[in-house]
Amino acid sequence: ARGEFICMIGSDDVYLPDKLAVQVPLLRDAPPEVGVITSAIEFMDAQGNRIPQPDDFGIAHPEDVYLTLLNSCVIAAMSVLVRRSCYDKVGLYDESLPFEDWDMWLRLAKEYKFVYSPQVSAKYRRHTNSIFTARRQQMEEGSLMLLSKHRGYSAEGDTAIMRQTRLRSELLYQIGSPQAAHWLRVRWQDDRSLQSLGLYLLAKLGVSGKRVMQFQKMLGRR
Template identity: 40%
Template sequence: MELISVVIPVYNGAKTIRETIESILQQTYSHFEVIVINSDSTDRTLEIVSSIQDQRIKIHNYPKANVAINRNRGLTHAGGEFISFLDADDLWKPDKLELQYKALKENPQTGVAYSWTDAIDEQGKFFRPCSHAIWKGDVYAKLLLDDFIGSGSNAMIRSDTFVEVGNFDETLTNAEDTDMWLRLAARYHFIFVPKVQVFYRISANSKSSNISGLEVSNLKIIEKSFANADAALHYLKPYRVANLYKYLSYKALSVTPGKQNTIQATRILLQTVMTDITILGKPIIYKSFLKLLILTILTPSQATLLLNKFPQISNISTFFGYIKTH
């Protein structure tokens, strides 16, 4: 069997790191190494990881840095023919490594395998479907429109592809995985496993909750990607920007009452309209402004009661239905 390297960057992940590592140790494909990049954690992360008795786990301690830097640090220690990354709060189904490895072996022309992803909440309970894409082969144009991989914890990558595309962009504090998928898709074919195997945890403190950071990093990636893309694909750029703001609108309003940033959410919603005027013909945009109004004028407890009573107002996942994917 060929070795698979699993890289886990972690900073203060004591609440979830044991469960995350256990989801690796339960894999049906057993010939792997777990490379934990501990980024100067100040909680019990190091103690917890050190207590897990498995010789396949290797811990490396580094000064605090962003995820891109820590993933690159992990790559310097990886000895496997295949690489997978797993965030310290995400989980895998037991057959994740086996089926992605099989997909790559059966499709030697491909460089990346991905699976379907569902989102879970802070308690590990199902939250919503995240990404159930079925794109394969040359997926570059699809990825220019939308990051359908769904999570940095998803893909399995042939290790030699990094020689061609380079490592993660360390200037990006968010969406560094989106940038990597695009660079890989520009050179290699992708294959998918039609099964939910990745659970992406959504929490108030997760990196994906940083709306401003997501916006800045994604706009930078969009500019860079389309600057490098064939001119025939440039017509996709306005659709990609519109997709971004629909996603950010969902993120900005999927918050606990009292935690919203009203000015930011208003700006993001207006940008959604400006980048796709057709959204004015859809109920979702008016429901979103109504939800924002409720979050703004009512107390957190009042808003919670009202939104729980009328869940059709609270749920704004319809935004995903208007993201252009082809």
């Protein structure tokens, strides 16, 4: 790409006609420390019918975008407009990761400010057989891989990553992921708690995570 700004879209998503007319002036007139414009979007089903947006989707406070993104990817690629020069600084997409968009937003958030526009710029098509519903194990494993890449940037960020590691590793154990023991070990290395050590050892021994979680719940430990 050789233009001043870059935007992207999936093959089954839709830009609204005025997306660029709204976003380009916003980014062009913004100070140089602003590298990204993101906006509200609408969700639609496979047939194009509007569906409710998840409550936790979107950037309510752009000044905290890095920490917000460590909890989940709440920026849709088709909603974004980025200065081309930003990619010269942070590099291209890391195709070794399953969620390269999410990784890119985190890398950009370390270097640049984001501006949020409440005006809807695009429509995101959500399929019932998408990765978010049909491939939960791969999604959680990929999320932990991505978050591990961003350890060490800030103490506050590391705290958020450790919290996500705690939650996601336990979920992997519960759904029977072969990678659960690895991530439970990372969790134990983070907090050095007896509970984390116990879960790691149980997973390593092949004890059913689903049964362990049911037992924990019965005892009221969660």
